[in-house]
Amino acid sequence: MSSAPRIVAIVGRPNVGKSRLFNRLAKKRISIVHDMPGVTRDVLSTEIKDGEYTLLDTGGLGLTGSDTPARITKASEEQVQFAIEAATVILFTVDAREGVIPLDERIAQMLRKSKKHVLLVANKADSGKEKVPDFSEFYRLGFGEPFFISAEHGNGEAELRTAILEKLGPVAAKSDEEKERLHICFVGRPNVGKSSLSNRLLKSDRLIVSDVPGTTRDAIELDFTFVNKDEKNWLFRLVDTAGIRASTKLSSSVEYFSRLRSMEAIHNSDVMFMVLDAMDGVTMQDKAIAGEIVKAAKPIVIVVNKWDLVHAAIRRGELKQFKNERDFREKFEKALFNQLFFTPGAPVMFVSALTGHEIERMLRAARALDQRMETKIPTAKLNDAIVELADRTPPPATFGTRFRVYYATQTGTRPFRMKLFCNQERSLTESYRRYLEAGLVEKFGLEGCPIHFDVIGKKKRSAADRLAAKNTKRNLEAAEAGDDATDDFDPGLLDD
16 A cells, blocks of 8 residues: 555646635535635645545645735745645646646746646636647646646546546555544634644644734644644644634625635534634624534634733733733633633633643643533433522523423433423523523533533413313313213314
C-alpha cells in the first residue's frame, strides 16, 4: 500500500472555476462559488470518501483588486504554496474558453519546479473538447493531455476522477485510532482570533491571520494530532469558521454564503469552541452566536482569547477596576453568564493564541465534554431529580394551571433528549425550562452539554368524550341506586 500523503490540491489563477470543481469532486457545496475573484482566500479541504483522499481548494494566484488588500493577497499566495508542498497530486486548472494567458504560463513554470504529479484541467468546456477554440495551445504548458471538463455540468468528471486515483495509487488501511478524531469547531465574531488559535494548534501559519475583518470567508477543515504534557496523542479534526456577522449586517452574497457555511460547520462538529475577545467582553453578537450553538444542540466550551492583552494591561495598571487577574476572571465569568444564561455550566477557558496559554486545558475540556455526551441517566434518578427541583422551586401558574411532570425518561444522547410526560405542554414556560435544564446539568455533571425536552401533555378530550364520560358516570350512579339509565345517555358516544 502507498504510504504517501493522499492530498490533491486544485491550483490556478482567479476565476477559472476552482471552487466549482472542488464542489463537484466533493459531491456537495462546500466552497463558496462566486464570480468575484478572491472569494477563496484560505485553503479549504474536504475528505473524498470514494477515493479516500483529502481535496484542497486554494485561492487564485495573482489576485488583484481593491477588495483584496496587498497583505491578504500575499498571505493567500503563501497558502497556495503550502497546498502545493503538501499535495501529492495537483489539479492545475485553466479556463478552456479563454485559452492560455501569461499568468497560466507563470503558474505552470512554478508547478514544474514542484516535481509533483500535475493533471491539467481545462474547465468550462461545457460543449466538449471539440468546441474549444485552439485547444492545442494547452499542450505547450508541458503537462500532457488536458482534461476538458465542465465543473458546472459534470462533463468529463468521471475521467478526471479515474486519473486522480491512478496517480494516488491504492489506499492504505486506516488505523482504528485515525477513525476516532474529535471534530472541534471555532466560532465567533470576526477578528476574535479564531484563525490564530487554529494556527497555534496546527503549529504553523496554515490559516491567514489579518486584522482585516472578514479575511476568513469559508469553513476550513484540517486534521491534527496534539501531543499533551504526558506525551499522549489526542486526535482532532479542526474546523475554523468565518466570523459570523449578524444577518442584518451581511453586505454581499459572499458574506451570506459564508454565514451559511459557518452554520453548517456548527451542525457537523462534535464540540464547539465559542471564541470571545477578552478585551471586548460579551457583545450582543456573541449572544446571538451562542444562541445558534444552543439551537444546534452542541456542547460548548467558551474560549476567552487574547488573555495576553489582559495580562499586559493589568501589569501596566490600565485596568484599575480590577484588583488582579483573578478578579478580572471572576467578574468576566459573572458578566458572561448573565448574558449567556442559556449555556448552563459551560467551561470557560482564558487562553492566548499568541503565547499558547491554557491551550492544552482548552482541548482537555473538549475531550471531557465529548465523553460527557455519552452519559446515560437511570430513569428512577432522573424522576427523583425532577421531583426535587419542583419541590425546591414550584413552577409558576400559567393558563390556569401549574406545570407538572408525571414521568420522565432519557431517550437519546448527542444531544441529551428527555421525554417529559406532563399535564399540559403550554404550561412549561421558557424560564422554568431553563431552570430544569440547569438543575439537571448540575445534578448529573453535564456542564456544557445541551438538553432537549420533548414535552408530552395529556391528550385533550373532545366535547363528545367529555359528554360520554359524564353520561357513563350518571348511568353507573343510577344503576347503583336501582334505577334505569338516564334518558339522555347516548351509548353511541362511547364508540367515538
